[in-house]
Amino acid sequence: MNSPSPDITTLLKDVDAKGKSVTNSTSDDNPRKALLESARSLVTALETPFEVVARMNWFDPPKWAMTRIGYDLNLFDKMLENNRSPKSCEELGKLTGADPKLLSRMLKHLYCCGFVNETGSNEFAPNAITAALATRICKGMTIDCYDLMNQVNAKLPEYLKNTKYQNPTDKDASIFQFAFDTKLHYFEWLSLPEHAAKIETFNAHMDFKTLGKKWFQSTDVSAILNDPSPDPESVLMIDIGGNAGHDIVDFKKAFPEMKGRLVLQELPAVINSLTADFPKDIEAQEHDMFTPQPIHGAKAYYLHMVLHDWPDDSCRQVLAQLVPAMKNGYSKILLNEIVIKDKDADWFSTSVDMLMMLCHSAYERTESDWRALCEGVGLRVSKIWDCEGNPEKVIEIELA
Numbered sequence: 185m186n187s188p189s190p191d192i193t194t195l196l197k198d199v200d201a202k203g204k205s206v207t208n209s210t211s212d213d214n215p216r217k218a219l220l221e222s223a224r225s226l227v228t229a230l231e232t233p234f235e236v237v238a239r240m241n242w243f244d245p246p247k248w249a250m251t252r253i254g255y256d257l258n259l260f261d262k263m264l265e266n267n268r269s270p271k272s273c274e275e276l277g278k279l280t281g282a283d284p285k286l287l288s289r290m291l292k293h294l295y296c297c298g299f300v301n302e303t304g305s306n307e308f309a310p311n312a313i314t315a316a317l318a319t320r321i322c323k324g325m326t327i328d329c330y331d332l333m334n335q336v337n338a339k340l341p342e343y344l345k346n347t348k349y350q351n352p353t354d355k356d357a358s359i360f361q362f363a364f365d366t367k368l369h370y371f372e373w374l375s376l377p378e379h380a381a382k383i384e385t386f387n388a389h390m391d392f393k394t395l396g397k398k399w400f401q402s403t404d405v406s407a408i409l410n411d412p413s414p415d416p417e418s419v420l421m422i423d424i425g426g427n428a429g430h431d432i433v434d435f436k437k438a439f440p441e442m443k444g445r446l447v448l449q450e451l452p453a454v455i456n457s458l459t460a461d462f463p464k465d466i467e468a469q470e471h472d473m474f475t476p477q478p479i480h481g482a483k484a485y486y487l488h489m490v491l492h493d494w495p496d497d498s499c500r501q502v503l504a505q506l507v508p509a510m511k512n513g514y515s516k517i518l519l520n521e522i523v524i525k526d527k528d529a530d531w532f533s534t535s536v537d538m539l540m541m542l543c544h545s546a547y548e549r550t551e552s553d554w555r556a557l558c559e560g561v562g563l564r565v566s567k568i569w570d571c572e573g574n575p576e577k578v579i580e581i582e583l584a
């Protein structure tokens with residue numbers, strides 16, 4: 185191999201320097217993230233362009249497919265059995281019902297992905313990624329994305345060719361609708377009785393999707409919810425489009441002493457999917473956010489990655505339903521949303537932006553996009569809280 189180019193040398197020094205600032209501290213994850221970014225830059229510089237293209241075309245698609253099939257076989261759970269002991273493909277074949285030769289080929293690829301450890305010839309053991317894959321949220325996210333996105337991605341080139349490469353903005357003519365040959369909006373389609381199982385994978389995906397800490401773990405909550413009414417009957421927070429309530433449930437756990445009612449508002453199909461262990465001290469209410477907000481004078485109307493599913497005119501309709509319900513000088517809307525950078529956007533934000541285009545003809549907004557959206561309906565952004573550098577921020581909004 186040739187001696188490293190100056191670029192590589194600089195990148196190595198950068199990795200070395202960033203590595204020194206990483207500690208085991210769980211309270212500040214930023215040094216680890218900075219090292220990861222530097223390490224990624226180093227890998228990008230080391231790989232040849234042809235290796236990059238080969239990985240994209242040959243390596244990544246079966247990585248996704250083999251993982252998806254792993255769930256059908258219950259493979260990751262089976263690998264974790266018996267105290268995570270290494271298992272031969274013969275043994276795994278008996279546990280999953282799959283051909284040991286097929287399992288051997290699948291697991292060799294998953295080993296190259298770092299998803300399992302190889303402990304011998306045709307023998308594999310789970311590692312931390314296998315254990316993560318076995319969790320409900322990783323399983324739900326993978327099944328939800330794989331089963332949907334393969335079909336949608338496959339039709340994307342044809343859709344964009346048909347629309348002469350216009351940026352998709354029509355919620356009723358999304359790429360999802362084209363790919364699945366339906367006139368229903370994604371959330372109407374998901375609400376069909378025959379898609380009840382998909383709701384569970386979607387809920388698990390939503391539970392997964394926030395990278396990093398939740399908003400109330402990374403902001404000054406007492407400053408945001410300042411001076412809430414001492415009346416225990418008043419509403420402290422409504423989680424609108426809160427899915428199965430993972431945010432508001434965790435908020436309640438984090439602040440059990442905070443006064444005021446907590447309410448989850450969602451579509452009927454999601455409310456019906458709530459399990460028996462949904463906390464009794466949080467109210468679950470069916471509500472269509474495009475209709476007038478029934479609860480007036482709440483301290484906070486919280487929407488987490490809800491508006492990003494919709495193009496601008498729909499977002500304005502949702503916000504306009506909140507305006508008459510808000511108490512001037514008291515109520516706030518809290519949007520917990522990605523604020524995509526004008527320049528140097530991160531991979532999480534751009535990936536979710538693509539997902540929004542594919543599913544909903546929607547997009548991730550910059551700070552100026554969010555401000556313009558609010559100003560159009562008699563609201564104003566009073567503060568944007570940076571959540572420890574995470575792409576998702578808290579956009580605090582008041583009546584203008």
Ligand SMILES: C[S@@+](CC[C@H](N)C(=O)[O-])C[C@H]1O[C@@H](n2cnc3c(N)ncnc32)[C@H](O)[C@@H]1O
Nearest residue numbers: 371390425426427450451471472473488489490
């Ligand atoms: C991207 S998910 C975000 C869920 C949750 N806030 C979170 O961050 O995990 C958007 C949610 O909006 C809900 N939703 C869609 N249309 C809605 C409507 N018209 N009224 C209320 N909720 C709606 C969906 O059911 C879905 O759970």
